[in-house]
Amino acid sequence: MYRFMENENGEPGATSNGAQSSGKTLISMHNIWKTYQMGVEELHALRDVSFQVEKGEYLAIIGPSGSGKSTLMNLIGCLDSPTKGEYWINGNLVSDMTDDELARIRNKEIGFVFQTFNLLARATALHNVELPLIYAGMRAGERNEKAQAALASVELGDRVTHKPNELSGGQRQRVAIARALVNHPSILLADEPTGALDSKTSVEIMALFEKLHAEGNTIIVVTHEHDVAARAHRILTIRDGQIEKDEKIR
Amino acid sequence: MDFAETLKLALSAIWAHKLRSFLTLLGMIIGVTAFMVVLSILQGFNVYVDEKIAGIGSNSFTVRRFSFDDFKDTDTIAAAQRRNKELSFDELDFLREHAQLIDKIGAKSGGGPVEIKRDNESLQDVSVSGVEPVIAQIEKTDIADGRFFSETENNNSMRVVFVGMDVANKLFPQGDALGGEITIRGIPYKIIGIQTAKGTVFGQPQDSFVQLPLKTYGLAFGGLTRGRAPYFEASARSDKVFKDAVEEARTLMRIKRKLDFGEKDNFGILTPDAISGLKDSIFGTTFIVILLVPTIALVVGAIVIMNIMLVAVTERTREIGIRKSLGAREADILKQFLYESATLATIGGIIGLILAKLIGFIVTSFLLPTVIPWYAAVIAIGVCAIVGIVAGLYPAWKAARLDPIEALRAE
Structure with missing residues (x-):
């Protein structure tokens, strides 16, 4: 009884450590530093960044170029490891992982959407969407079914055999979104998702993001466009490698 | 990623650059063809001596x-x-x-x-x-x-x-x-x-x-x-x-x-043995020298494959980045490129073998019987696959070690 009391009073930070404990916190960053060695000088791209993202959130990360926003995105996406600090994603401590373990986390937990779509040019829409499932080791039959379903959910069910160069920009981005979602990741991580699209298509894609959010997906959008960020429910502003502002807008 | 999957990927990558793949393989094809033709003549000559000159059965x-x-x-x-x-x-x-x-x-x-x-x-x-x-x-x-x-x-x-x-x-x-x-x-x-x-x-x-x-x-x-x-x-x-x-x-x-x-x-x-002995003394050293030349062609073929695989890795840096971002491990990328170079070399071997067989038909009808023993064909294909793997090792390792962030940034 005493011990329990002690715990509750003595350590207020315990709840914030609770990626594993709460079950609702998907992303938890603690005092993250990312430092690049430029000759003899040290360049701090991120300085002591801490924040959490709950399941079902729609978060935008904004900031001017050079603010450290891309570095933060690479860390969230497990493409890179922090120099210092702890990063938990869905109960996994990824800050200490090896390259291959990071690859497995990217495959299971992260769905990337890139500015330039990053589809394989030689492959059909279907094969592009299948890729994460291939690396997850799924059998061909099941994989095909899931990829078809994912493409149908972004209204491209009739374009499965088309190659990227036979699709419009908006369609390509929707293929990329289908690919990001096909393995049911914890987070949809989008990097300037409308940066290469015209304004009308941008609106469509942002509407799709809202629909996906409404269906329960956790979305993180990295952008420098304020009207894209304004669609999110929470905005994290990065400046000089630190969190300048963290505000809920909805 | 399993074997069939990786093989399919390798074949489609090779097929995407048909002409380049073929030119890459020329050295390999010439090497294997020359090797197998010489070998088939040698083998044919053996059979000829054992069966025809000796003429009278083995006992x-x-x-x-x-x-x-x-x-x-x-x-x-x-x-x-x-x-x-x-x-x-x-x-x-x-x-x-x-x-x-x-x-x-x-x-x-x-x-x-x-x-x-x-x-x-x-x-x-x-x-x-x-x-x-x-x-x-x-x-x-x-x-x-x-x-x-x-x-x-x-x-x-x-x-x-x-x-x-x-x-x-x-x-x-x-x-x-x-x-x-x-x-x-x-x-x-x-x-x-x-x-x-x-x-x-x-x-x-x-x-x-x-x-x-x-x-x-x-x-x-x-x-x-x-x-x-x-x-x-x-x-x-x-x-x-x-x-x-x-x-x-x-x-x-x-x-x-x-x-x-x-x-x-x-x-x-x-005895048939005495005739074989005579044949060895005449042809032994000659054939070793003749077999050396195609071996050099194989080595050159391997270098060409290695070179083209290095080009392929550079060209496909972004693809590698995409695959890594989607969860490909180093081993997956390594396998992808190794299979590609091994498949490429094996195709070269098979083409060489087919050419050697055709040349063999011609030699047989004009000069003397030629024989390609099945084990020699299997060994030739195996050697080609190994040559491909060895040639692909460094390029594949380079590809596997690429940093995903850098790779995604490549044009």
């Missing part, structure tokens, strides 16, 4: 006046001509009587080119020889039509002949050779049997011959001496006692010729 041998060693140089030839007497029928009877391990033994004579005729038709350069009837059993002669001659026909010097398919076809185009009559040096003979066609070896027709009963031959050609002195052909009771049978024949010949211990044989015994 038969001949006893002759001279041995291979006697033909080393002019001195040994001269010495052998002085020392080695012609074989005699006495000696044949002696062998026949005393040998335990010899199954059958018979005498042959002649074989020189002679003109034969049918009415006004004539055929040049036909090999005409006299043989004892038992020779057909020793040589396992294949009879297409009719029969071989009998002891009675031999003993009575009857004018009957056994002929090759070419003789039958050329002189009797109507196909009525059996029972027909041919003339050799003005004497008519009746055809009683025709041998199954054997084809050509080294451009030499194997079916242009006439065999007479030995005694008929001796009578018609002026006695079985000098150029027509007999030589013996014998078969062992079994393959197992073959060597002992040869030794037995040698010993009996030495006894009959009263040779002292330590004295050199004054006759020759030809």
Whole structure:
């Protein structure tokens, strides 16, 4: 009884450590530093960044170029490891992982959407969407079914055999979104998702993001466009490698 | 990522650059083709020697006046001509009587080119020889039509002949050779049997011959001496006692010729082994040198593949970044590129093998038989795959080690 009391009073930070404990916190960053060695000088791209993202959130990360926003995105996406600090994603401590373990986390937990779509040019829409499932080791039959379903959910069910160069920009981005979602990741991580699209298509894609959010997906959008960020429910502003502002807008 | 998946990926990557892949493989293809052609000729020659020159199956041998060693140089030839007497029928009877391990033994004579005729038709350069009837059993002669001659026909010097398919076809185009009559040096003979066609070896027709009963031959050609002195052909009771049978024949010949211990044989015994040995001494070193050249082509081929794989990795840096961002591990990327280079090289090997087979067909029809042993084909393909893997190792490792962030940024 005493011990329990002690715990509750003595350590207020315990709840914030609770990626594993709460079950609702998907992303938890603690005092993250990312430092690049430029000759003899040290360049701090991120300085002591801490924040959490709950399941079902729609978060935008904004900031001017050079603010450290891309570095933060690479860390969230497990493409890179922090120099210092702890990063938990869905109960996994990824800050200490090896390259291959990071690859497995990217495959299971992260769905990337890139500015330039990053589809394989030689492959059909279907094969592009299948890729994460291939690396997850799924059998061909099941994989095909899931990829078809994912493409149908972004209204491209009739374009499965088309190659990227036979699709419009908006369609390509929707293929990329289908690919990001096909393995049911914890987070949809989008990097300037409308940066290469015209304004009308941008609106469509942002509407799709809202629909996906409404269906329960956790979305993180990295952008420098304020009207894209304004669609999110929470905005994290990065400046000089630190969190300048963290505000809920909805 | 499993095997089939990775292989499919490799094939589609190769197919995407058809011309480049083909040019990359040229070195490999030429190497494998050259290697396999040389090997197939070598193998074909082996088979040719073992089956055709030795001619008489694996468990038969001949006893002759001279041995291979006697033909080393002019001195040994001269010495052998002085020392080695012609074989005699006495000696044949002696062998026949005393040998335990010899199954059958018979005498042959002649074989020189002679003109034969049918009415006004004539055929040049036909090999005409006299043989004892038992020779057909020793040589396992294949009879297409009719029969071989009998002891009675031999003993009575009857004018009957056994002929090759070419003789039958050329002189009797109507196909009525059996029972027909041919003339050799003005004497008519009746055809009683025709041998199954054997084809050509080294451009030499194997079916242009006439065999007479030995005694008929001796009578018609002026006695079985000098150029027509007999030589013996014998078969062992079994393959197992073959060597002992040869030794037995040698010993009996030495006894009959009263040779002292330590004295050199004054006759020759030809076994398939002796012929193979001669062949090795002639062709061994030559073929090793010829085989070296294609090996160099293979090494060059490997370097070209490595080079093109390095280009492929650079070209596809962004693809590698995408794959990594989607969860590909280093091993997945490594495998992808290794499979690609191995598949590429294996395709080169298969093309080379097919070309070698085609060239082999041509050589076979014009010159001599060629044989590509199945294990050599398997080894060649295996070597190609290994060459591909070795050549792809460094490029694939480079690809696997790429930093995903850098790779995604590549154009």
